[in-house]
Amino acid sequence: MVPSFWPILAYAGFLVGLGGAILLISHLLGPRRHQRAKHDTYECGVAPVGTARERFPVRFYLVAILFVLFDIETVFLVPWAVTYRRLGVPGLIEMFSFIAVLGIGLYYVWRRGALEWD
Amino acid sequence: MDDLIFTAASIVCFLSALAVVTRKNPIYSAVSLILFFGGLAVIFLLLRAPFVAGMQLIVYGGAILVLFLFVIMLLNLREEELGKEKGGRFKAFAAVAAGALALLVIVPVMAAETARDGFGPLASLPDGFGSVDHLGLALFTQFALPFEVTSVLLLAAIVGSVMLSKKHV
Numbered sequence: 001m002v003p004s005f006w007p008i009l010a011y012a013g014f015l016v017g018l019g020g021a022i023l024l025i026s027h028l029l030g031p032r033r034h035q036r037a038k039h040d041t042y043e044c045g046v047a048p049v050g051t052a053r054e055r056f057p058v059r060f061y062l063v064a065i066l067f068v069l070f071d072i073e074t075v076f077l078v079p080w081a082v083t084y085r086r087l088g089v090p091g092l093i094e095m096f097s098f099i100a101v102l103g104i105g106l107y108y109v110w111r112r113g114a115l116e117w118d
Numbered sequence: 119m120d121d122l123i124f125t126a127a128s129i130v131c132f133l134s135a136l137a138v139v140t141r142k143n144p145i146y147s148a149v150s151l152i153l154f155f156g157g158l159a160v161i162f163l164l165l166r167a168p169f170v171a172g173m174q175l176i177v178y179g180g181a182i183l184v185l186f187l188f189v190i191m192l193l194n195l196r197e198e199e200l201g202k203e204k205g206g207r208f209k210a211f212a213a214v215a216a217g218a219l220a221l222l223v224i225v226p227v228m229a230a231e232t233a234r235d236g237f238g239p240l241a242s243l244p245d246g247f248g249s250v251d252h253l254g255l256a257l258f259t260q261f262a263l264p265f266e267v268t269s270v271l272l273l274a275a276i277v278g279s280v281m282l283s284k285k286h287v
Contacts, residue, residue, distance in 0.1 A: 005163055005168070008163075053194060054194075055191075055192070055194045056188065056191045056192050056194070058192060058283045059283075060188055060192075061185075061188050061189065061192055061283055062279060062280070062283040062284065064181075064184060064185045064188050065185060065275075065279040065283075066276065066279065066280075067181065068177070068181045068182060068185055069272050069275055069276050069279070071177060071181050072177065072272060073269075073272065075173055075177060076257075076265065076268070078169075078250065079169070079250050079251075079253045079254030079257055079258075080254055080257075080258060082250045082251055082254050083250075083251060083254035083255050083258065086255065087254075087255070087258050087259070090258075090259075091258045094258055094262055094265065094266065095258075097266060097269075098265065098266060098268075098269045099269075101266075101269035101270060101272075101273050102269055102272055102273060102276075104273060105272065105273045105276035105277065106276075108276065108277060108280065109276060109280055112280050112284060113284070114280045114283075114284055
């Protein structure tokens with residue numbers, strides 16, 4: 001393994017250890033008082049109405065998938081941003097045509113009203 | 119050391135992938151998939167591809183998994199619907215398709231390994247291999263055409279998702 005990855009591994013190990021320790025300690029030391037109110041959705045606050053298994057409106061899905069698609073565009077921007085000085089004008093043209101095609105997509109999404117909530 | 123980490127990551131990947139296909143509740147499957155993506159990111163790190171590993175975690179483990187969970191909640195299957203078993207024919211088809219996919223990966227890898235006389239150590243890699251730097255230079259010179267085609271693929275996905283979820287307008 002490349003030595004520079006050791007900090008990441010140590011960090012991941014620390015996080016897992018910390019999370020486990022917090023769960024374990026609160027499990028061992030936490031008081032347990034059993035009451036009816038403990039079984040409510042909110043122990044204090046508004047009484048919930050209906051079931052938690054509500055159908056989500058499809059709008060959430062649309063927002064999520066559009067986010068993922070433009071997220072991937074950003075992923076491609078990162079390696080370009082790191083190397084664009086060495087790539088020069090060809091790299092600039094490449095990236096701009098890439099963004100232009102996705103710009104058509106953004107225009108379409110906008111015109112279709114997919115960015116509106118209703 | 120590499121072997122040890124690879125073995126651990128592979129075991130995590132294998133077990134979590136097994137959990138994805140065996141859990142009856144699709145939410146548990148999706149959560150197991152997060153663990154699988156984590157193991158896969160470790161394997162990408164071992165392959166000296168830290169950028170791909172990071173993207174694996176951010177894009178797949180973060181964004182795409184959220185999308186999967188959305189779809190599961192959109193379908194909103196109830197307990198009794200989840201219990202229904204699919205027919206044997208469906209399972210047989212799935213098994214054949216999965217087996218064919220596995221062969222597609224295993225056969226070229228084995229062929230490459232025998233051509234190289236077994237599982238020797240990897241050839242020494244050039245300095246900075248797999249860095250964002252090298253990746254960017256390769257992507258925008260050698261692989262410029264696939265990169266541009268990706269934008270068309272993304273455009274098709276954008277239009278498709280809007281068509282599917284927005285009936286009116």
